[in-house]
Amino acid sequence: MAITDASLVALRVFRQVAERGTFTAAAAALGYTQSAVSRQIAALERAVGADLLERRHEGVRLTSAGQIVLRRAVAVAEQVDAAARELAGLPGAGGRVRLGWFTSAGAALVPRALSALRRTHPGVTVTSREASTPALIRALRAGSLDLAVIATEPPHRPPDTEAPPLRTRVLTDRSLMVAVPATHPLAGGSFVDVRDLRGQEWIAGQSAGNERLMGVWPGLDERPVIAHVARDWLAKLHLVAAGCGLTTIPPMLAGSVPDGVRVLPVRGGPEEGRRMTLAWVHDPLSPAAARLAEALQAAATGAVAEGERGPD
Incomplete structure (x- = not known):
């Protein structure tokens, strides 16, 4: 056969x-x-x-x-x-893009990029969905997505080992920060020493397959006390605001935290960098996908700049 x-x-x-x-x-x-x-x-x-x-x-x-x-x-x-x-007489595929994104990208980056794209290129239709980074990579390989925003940790190896290699573009490459209640003793400084994170209570996400979700500071030399488990970023940050614990946060989200939360850099230990990367399978991208890629890059640059300034 x-x-x-x-x-x-x-x-x-x-x-x-x-x-x-x-x-x-x-x-x-x-x-x-x-x-x-x-x-x-x-x-x-x-x-x-x-x-x-x-x-x-x-x-x-x-x-x-x-x-x-x-x-x-x-x-x-x-x-x-x-x-x-x-x-069916429908428009051709040139104006359609299928986008995938991991959790924290959907909290700030994706809405900002799609809003800008609707203003500049209203003819481009984007459908999107959230998934873990491993699931997004599989979807790219299966042809179910055109673009995916994925997360990587040092040493930032290629997303997978299959051929041909995925095409990638780095959107952001920044260190994690920590979100603390505004009433917490650590909230009074301009940064948090990593030693002061020992013994704290944490708001963490459940693991998804082989992907770790943010929550506990990665470099702690103790078994953390996890007081609350939540995947949703809004839930995590409102739990922080309520004084229920601390959580890690990417700089991109620092400008979007609710009242009652301070976002601070962490010093005194190994740098905990996280990279947000745009991935796809084949070059060249379609015109619609290329426009979305440009919007995502611009949104990432703007969101990080706002996040590093912090909330008003």
Whole structure:
């Protein structure tokens, strides 16, 4: 058999498995049973004559053959979608961009960029969604996103090891800060010494897969006391304002904190840098995606400048 014998359904299922990382998640996204997903993948592997996925305890990983088939599956799906739009009399794909972003990027960067883009290029249509950085990278590879704003920590290795390498552009590269209640003893200075963070109570996020969410200062040499767990940035910062604990924060958000919160740099320990990066798969970007990339870069520059000035 050959890949030409593969069904369009099997290719779509394969894309979802590659993006979601597990058969279970792909089945949920498609509204299928897990056994139906397994059958489609098995049929595709028979058609190709090669294993496309490595089954692991934590999920699946594409084989070399799987990477080739995924690239072809993305191309086929894009052609089918373009034909459907043309038949329906809808605008072409040139003005549409699919954007993914990790949590804190959605709190300041993405709304600012989309607002500016609507003013300068109202014909560009953007759809977006939040996910963890690993999930965003899988979605880029699966062709479900055109651009993704991802987060990296030092030493800032490439986002993944697949070929071709992802194209990237650094949006911001700054050190973490700490948000403290305005009534807290640490709020009176212009910075916080890392030693003074020992013994504090923290408002932290739950881990998501192999991605750590912000909350506890990373360089602490003790087991932290986590008083509250929240993924949402607004919830974290209002808990800080209520005096419920401290949390880490990227400089970009420092200008958007509620009343009752002070945001301060931390000194006396290793620098805890965090990089926000725009990633995509292929050059050149479409005109619409290039305009969105420019808006994201401008928004990142402006938001960091405001954050470093702090709230009024």
